[in-house]
Amino acid sequence: MTDNKTSKEQKYDRQLRLWGDHGQEALENAHVCLINATATGTEILKNLVLPGIGVFTLVDGHKVSGEDVGNNFFLTSSSIGKNRAQAATELLQELNSDVSGNFVEESPDKLLDNSPEFFHRFSLVIGVQLPESTYLRLGSVLWEAGVPFLICRTYGLIGYMRLIVKEHTVVESHPDNALEDLRLDQPFTELKHHVESHDLDNMEKKDHSHTPWIIVVAKYLEKWYSEHNSQLPKNYKEKEAFRQLIREGILTNENGTPEDEENFEEAIKNVNTALNPTKVPSATEDIFNAEQCENITSQSPSFWLIAHGVRDFVRNEGNGKLPVRGTIPDMIADSDKFIKLQNVYRDKAMKDAAVVSKHVEALLQSVGKPPESTSEQEIKLFCKNAAFLRVVRCRSLAEEYSVDTFNKDEITSCMYSTDSEMVLYLMLRSVDRFYQQHSRYPGVYNYQVEEDINKLKLCVNSLLQEYSLNVNVKDDYIHEFCRYGAAEPHMVAAFLGGSAAQEAIKIITHQFVPFNNTFLYNAMSQTSATFQL
Amino acid sequence: MAEGEEPMVVDGGSGDHTDWQGRWDHVKKFLERVGPFTHPDFEPSTEALSGFRHIHVVDMDTIDVSNLNRQFLFRPKDVGRPKAEVAADFVNGRVPGCNVVPHFKKIQDLDETFYRQFHIVVCGLDSVVARRWMNGMLLSLLIYEDGVLDPSSIIPLIDGGTEGFKGNARVILPGMTACIDCTLELYPPQINFPMCTIASMPRLPEHCVEYVRMLLWPKEKPFGDGVALDGDDPTHIQWVFQKSLERAAEFSITGVTYRLTQGVVKRIIPAVASTNAVIAAACATEVFKIATSAYVPLNNYLVFNDVDGLYMYTFEAERKENCSACSQVPQDLQFPPSAKLQEILDYLTENASLQMKSPAITTTLDGKNKTLYLQTVASIEERTRPNLNKTLKELGLVHGQELAVADVTTPQTVLFKLNFIS
Numbered sequence: 001m002t003d004n005k006t007s008k009e010q011k012y013d014r015q016l017r018l019w020g021d022h023g024q025e026a027l028e029n030a031h032v033c034l035i036n037a038t039a040t041g042t043e044i045l046k047n048l049v050l051p052g053i054g055v056f057t058l059v060d061g062h063k064v065s066g067e068d069v070g071n072n073f074f075l076t077s078s079s080i081g082k083n084r085a086q087a088a089t090e091l092l093q094e095l096n097s098d099v100s101g102n103f104v105e106e107s108p109d110k111l112l113d114n115s116p117e118f119f120h121r122f123s124l125v126i127g128v129q130l131p132e133s134t135y136l137r138l139g140s141v142l143w144e145a146g147v148p149f150l151i152c153r154t155y156g157l158i159g160y161m162r163l164i165v166k167e168h169t170v171v172e173s174h175p176d177n178a179l180e181d182l183r184l185d186q187p188f189t190e191l192k193h194h195v196e197s198h199d200l201d202n203m204e205k206k207d208h209s210h211t212p213w214i215i216v217v218a219k220y221l222e223k224w225y226s227e228h229n230s231q232l233p234k235n236y237k238e239k240e241a242f243r244q245l246i247r248e249g250i251l252t253n254e255n256g257t258p259e260d261e262e263n264f265e266e267a268i269k270n271v272n273t274a275l276n277p278t279k280v281p282s283a284t285e286d287i288f289n290a291e292q293c294e295n296i297t298s299q300s301p302s303f304w305l306i307a308h309g310v311r312d313f314v315r316n317e318g319n320g321k322l323p324v325r326g327t328i329p330d331m332i333a334d335s336d337k338f339i340k341l342q343n344v345y346r347d348k349a350m351k352d353a354a355v356v357s358k359h360v361e362a363l364l365q366s367v368g369k370p371p372e373s374t375s376e377q378e379i380k381l382f383c384k385n386a387a388f389l390r391v392v393r394c395r396s397l398a399e400e401y402s403v404d405t406f407n408k409d410e411i412t413s414c415m416y417s418t419d420s421e422m423v424l425y426l427m428l429r430s431v432d433r434f435y436q437q438h439s440r441y442p443g444v445y446n447y448q449v450e451e452d453i454n455k456l457k458l459c460v461n462s463l464l465q466e467y468s469l470n471v472n473v474k475d476d477y478i479h480e481f482c483r484y485g486a487a488e489p490h491m492v493a494a495f496l497g498g499s500a501a502q503e504a505i506k507i508i509t510h511q512f513v514p515f516n517n518t519f520l521y522n523a524m525s526q527t528s529a530t531f532q533l
Numbered sequence: 534m535a536e537g538e539e540p541m542v543v544d545g546g547s548g549d550h551t552d553w554q555g556r557w558d559h560v561k562k563f564l565e566r567v568g569p570f571t572h573p574d575f576e577p578s579t580e581a582l583s584g585f586r587h588i589h590v591v592d593m594d595t596i597d598v599s600n601l602n603r604q605f606l607f608r609p610k611d612v613g614r615p616k617a618e619v620a621a622d623f624v625n626g627r628v629p630g631c632n633v634v635p636h637f638k639k640i641q642d643l644d645e646t647f648y649r650q651f652h653i654v655v656c657g658l659d660s661v662v663a664r665r666w667m668n669g670m671l672l673s674l675l676i677y678e679d680g681v682l683d684p685s686s687i688i689p690l691i692d693g694g695t696e697g698f699k700g701n702a703r704v705i706l707p708g709m710t711a712c713i714d715c716t717l718e719l720y721p722p723q724i725n726f727p728m729c730t731i732a733s734m735p736r737l738p739e740h741c742v743e744y745v746r747m748l749l750w751p752k753e754k755p756f757g758d759g760v761a762l763d764g765d766d767p768t769h770i771q772w773v774f775q776k777s778l779e780r781a782a783e784f785s786i787t788g789v790t791y792r793l794t795q796g797v798v799k800r801i802i803p804a805v806a807s808t809n810a811v812i813a814a815a816c817a818t819e820v821f822k823i824a825t826s827a828y829v830p831l832n833n834y835l836v837f838n839d840v841d842g843l844y845m846y847t848f849e850a851e852r853k854e855n856c857s858a859c860s861q862v863p864q865d866l867q868f869p870p871s872a873k874l875q876e877i878l879d880y881l882t883e884n885a886s887l888q889m890k891s892p893a894i895t896t897t898l899d900g901k902n903k904t905l906y907l908q909t910v911a912s913i914e915e916r917t918r919p920n921l922n923k924t925l926k927e928l929g930l931v932h933g934q935e936l937a938v939a940d941v942t943t944p945q946t947v948l949f950k951l952n953f954i955s
Contacts, residue, residue: 015600017796017803018697039559043810050603050806066555073627077553098740157563159827176840192702210734335784358694440730449566476569481569487559491818498810502698505807512698520562522820524570526702526831528845 008052008098015051023509026100030123030508031055035108035309036062037088039490040154041128042074043497044456045092048504055100057122058092058156060085061107064286067290068243071490078353109134116141124507126150126500128310129488132432139164139397143262148507152500155431158424158485159496160520163394163503163514167292171382171392172511184217185232185277186325189476194344195219206462208251209259210334212341213267217274219245232275239277243268262332278321280314281387288314290391298367302374306382307389313352323383353383361486394517400533406467407533414531415471421520422528426473433459441486453482491521550628557584563827572826584631585824590622591636591643597765603806620722632702638768640667643945648688648931649674653820655691657813661713661720662942663694665858668705668713669943672859673707680710689823691829693816697803700812703834703850704819707859710833711850714858718849730826738788741780742797745773746920764799773798811837857947859885864935864949870926873906876922881938889940898929905936925951 001297007118009016015025030053034045037060045056062068062084062426069075072088079087079231085103093101109132111118119125125142127149129137135151142149148165195218198211224233224242231244246267251259280288287293288311292304326349328342357379361371382389399405432440434456443454457478464471497520506514516530565579570761594616596607606623607616617635624633633876636643648654648670658664668690678685690705692713707714730736731743750762755772763769772796781789797800815835822828834850839841857863868877874894881889905920905928907913920928930936934951 007598010598011601013602013792013795014801014804015602016807017792017801032643047810050601050605054604066553067558069560076627077629092606094643096601097609106904149857152696174840176838332730333736334734335736335786339785342736356860435829443562447567480568480570483562483566485562487562489559489821491814491821494814494817495811498807498812498814499839501810502805502807503832503843512839513841522826522843526815526818526835526845526847528843529841 012052016496019479019505019509019511023511024280027505028052031057031121032056032508033059033119033122033125033410033505035059035126035130036126036128037074037084038068038129038154039071039073039154039215039488039493040500041126042072042088042092042391043490044126044128044152044500044504045088045495047497047501049092049095049099051505052096052098052315053508055102056092057102057107058085059104059106060088061105061110071488071493079093091280112137112141119147119282120145122147122506123452124148124150124168125407126152126504129151131435132435135179136397141252143398147363149349150500150504151506153428153495154492154496156481157489157492157523158428158484159423159492159499159519159523160428161496161500161503161519162397162400162517163507163508163519164393164397165392165519167390167397168394168514169301170392170417170496170510170513171385171388171505172188172305173388173390173513174511175388178391179273179276179481180324180327180378181275181278181387182214182323182328183220183278183324184274185212186321187218187435188348189529190239190344190348191218194341196221205251205259207264207334207337209261209400210337211263212328212330212331212333212337214328214331214341215337216246216249216267217271221275222251224323231376232277238476239271242275243271246271252311266331271484280320280322281382284322284387284389287389287391292412296363296367298369300367302378303382305363306356306360307494308363308375308378309356310383310386311361312363313356315471317355318352322386323356324348325387326350327384349383350380353380356383390513392447392514392516395533403467407531408467410468410533411469412471414529415469418472418474421522422531423477424520424522425474425518425531425533426460426469426471428461428476430456430463430478431481433463443485445485449485453479456482492521495521495523543941546880547764549945552669560584564825564859570828572822572829585820586626588619588631588633588872589636590620590633591638591640592620593637593639593642603804603809604867605806614747620807631707637940640670641941645670646673651688653689653691653823655693655816655820656845657816658929661717661888662712665717666944667924668707669858669945671707673945691816691823693812695804695808695812697805698808698838700808700837701835702812702815702819702831702837704831705833712859715853715856716834716850717888722888735780735784735786737781738781738790739797741777741784741786741789742773742794745776746778746798749776761765762798770798775799808837808839811839822855826889833891853886858943865945866949866951867954868925868951869955870932870953871924873924874923875921875926877925877936878906881940889938889942892938892940894936894938896930896934925953 012024013041032048032053034041034056037058061079064079064082064084064087065076066080068075068084069080074088082104084208085105089101089103093099094192119141125147127138139149142166143166144396146166151162153160187195195215198215198219200208200211200216224245234237248263249263250264253259287307292300293307293311296305296308310323314320324345326346328345355377357410360379364371411422414420430442442456443449460473460478503514506512515530516532518533519528521528550739557814565577567779571920595613596611596619597618598612600607601609604736606620610705611619615637617637624631654667654671656664656667671688671690674686674688676683687706687708687884690707692705693702694700721738726743728949731740731747735741746762753759756769774791777789777794822830830846833850835847854860857864866877878892878933881887881892891908893909894905903918904913931953932953936949936951937946938949939946
């Protein structure tokens with residue numbers, strides 16, 4: 001009989017390899033609110049329940065209709081007439097016994113009227129298929145309360161997501177193609193000494209062929225410096241000459257033919273990237289210059305505290321450079337040489353992190369917080385990811401909707417191409433306007449379609465006029481959005497279900513980078529776009 | 534999207550009494566109404582809707598506890614049961630009128646008479662080899678009359694795959710659009726660690742695990758003679774883990790964990806519910822478009838990545854003029870008569886466009902069928918092994934000789950023409 005921890009490790013194995021045990025812990029400590037158990041809503045929840053979200057609360061004042069059961073995998077015909085939140089919770093709950101599911105048989109508008117603090121307890125609120133007035137109200141409450149809000153809607157063959165979070169910090173962004181931190185352009189003392197301890201020119205062949213390429217490049221760089229006034233190879237011509245210099249170092253046999261030295265080939269191949277100047281990436285620089293990093297108080301989240309500590313390091317002991325990351329890629333080398341080299345980087349990373357720790361400690365003291373407020377592990381993780389830190393700040397709905405602050409430039413420039421996904425955004429805003437005026441969406445019934453096309457066009461025009469948008473919305477889109485009749489086909493709901501759930505997981509785990517801030521999916525063309533509105 | 538081998542095949546039906554009021558409201562608008570973006574051939578209809586009713590599911594796998602984080606049709610009580618059967622039971626129970634028929638088999642265990650019955654084939658396979666086989670099967674069903682392809686013999690193939698936060702989906706119209714083999718270079722061959730690294734120069738924890746798996750296990754046979762390493766047996770993994778730790782300690786390598794050990798032995802690819810949901814939905818959307826002719830299907834390859842925001846890219850993969858699977862152009866082999874048969878074998882496995890796994894080569898000599906080399910049956914392998922070291926001339930092959938090559942990557946033999954070069 002396996003105990004609970006082992007069986008959870010087994011069950012979640014495939015995802016633990018992506019976000020680690022600490023990511024899983026964050027997920028299991030989270031409480032997500034999902035509003036409206038439509039197909040889109042239940043598909044999102046399915047993808048949060050399966051990976052083990054701690055608690056979910058499903059808010060829905062609707063009763064299950066025949067239409068609901070038609071597109072929703074988590075409703076059955078036997079639940080027609082019952083409360084939709086309750087019916088869906090039952091079928092979602094049984095996906096994962098580790099998860100606690102609650103339901104509230106109430107419309108979000110009622111909750112906003114009577115007790116808006118209800119929403120303060122959540123790690124994240126996800127609002128699905130909400131009318132504009134509701135999501136604007138909710139957006140305002142959640143913005144004040146500092147609770148992240150994700151709006152999702154499926155409208156015909158179009159999917160839409162809007163993320164609203166004031167400030168979301170990410171230490172572990174897990175970039176796909178990160179450059180290594182090798183410091184070959186400015187080797188730290190310990191690296192210099194380590195490179196010095198190798199005498200390439202007088203090594204046995206076996207050692208020569210199994211010396212890590214990092215050391216090979218470092219050695220030949222010294223040669224290059226002595227002939228080029230200590231300047232790094234800068235352009236293609238110089239890098240090519242440098243590669244040639246290394247190539248000439250390959251051992252030859254009695255006949256003069258070069259031996260097979262893979263480590264030297266690796267060195268040559270890596271010249272392109274290995275000599276990149278070590279500098280603080282601009283995203284990290286922006287973080288150092290942010291107001292939250294500059295002005296540390298006892299309320300500052302640990303992200304900014306540690307950032308300030310790293311900044312102090314960069315400006316002092318680091319000499320303008322971040323703490324050494326401490327990892328090197330695998331390369332052809334004998335075990336001993338590789339491990340020793342790896343340890344040089346690892347030890348330096350530990351040293352640098354310890355210095356950062358001292359800065360952080362001093363900072364904590366200055367704002368009257370105990371040194372245990374940030375853990376060594378946290379600081380080490382931060383230092384290791386110092387080049388990959390990201391902060392995502394989404395504008396509020398109020399800013400997006402206000403005539404004074406809406407993003408006119410983005411909308412106008414995208415609409416130079418009349419089939420840009422931006423037109424889908426304008427159409428969604430227009431159908432919301434239609435709903436406001438007519439208390440229904442356009443084209444729901446066949447007999448409405450023709451008339452509604454004209455009515456919807458009026459809404460489009462009034463929208464463009466209100467915002468003084470001089471853009472062309474093709475009639476085709478107005479026709480198409482009437483044709484949809486506000487349908488919520490499962491295939492689009494499921495696409496959004498996967499997309500939204502992953503963005504929610506990013507918000508909760510603070511790993512990987514969420515989108516900022518408007519996402520549109522077109523199932524007809526299988527294309528998508530992200531806009532910052 | 535369930536992994537393992539699972540082509541899900543679809544057939545339309547007619548209206549039914551298991552329906553309730555409003556059941557098709559979210560779908561019927563797309564079928565009843567014209568629109569500016571619909572397929573040029575689309576004809577709206579108000580006929581009774583039925584959804585997808587006749588679905589066959591093929592999967593050779595049984596359910597493992599590590600599937601439960603994403604394969605939502607399965608529960609802890611189902612662990613050990615065949616995926617196809619549990620999936621069919623669940624869907625049939627949840628979706629009235631739907632008739633999913635399970636096949637607890639390998640896709641290769643079914644033949645043309647089986648596959649010919651379907652309108653669409655959808656795959657969520659976990660290997661390129663399996664994809665190529667299915668691709669080859671559907672290609673073999675194509676009918677050509679006087680060199681012209683009969684469109685009614687085309688069975689569209691929709692293929693989806695995921696890895697962590699990345700995924701792709703593609704639509705293949707066999708005989709018309711790029712097939713799996715046309716774009717084989719999109720799947721780079723799996724890189725394994727060099728043997729000398731594993732045997733004498735480990736540097737990473739992974740090297741230590743591979744050492745135990747490939748060299749120590751066959752030597753020490755810890756669970757008995759002829760007992761192969763089973764990645765699903767925790768006692769086997771535990772043994773490998775312990776030995777890997779010892780190996781690592783020898784070389785001062787840190788980082789060997791149970792999780793890492795299992796990941797290396799089983800070649801585990803991380804997986805989550807969300808990416809699979811996205812790709813499955815994209816595939817289902819294409820099935821819908823093709824089955825209803827309502828919209829122009831994806832043309833023809835979609836890539837998705839949500840590591841940083843959400844990124845999606847669609848492009849038209851092109852047919853390869855001389856594709857070994859779908860071009861019907863006889864494949865050329867250029868070798869000098871002094872070349873050894875081994876060289877041809879190496880070419881078949883190493884060439885990026887062919888990437889065969891264990892090809893069997895036969896030909897006709899003196900009017901009789903002769904096996905030049907076959908790896909998959911031990912006795913025949915032993916008998917034909919000396920041929921590998923013989924030259925093509927010694928084997929009696931002539932310029933223009935036709936060689937028939939069979940391999941696990943294709944259900945039909947591939948014909949090659951041997952051209953002697955000097």
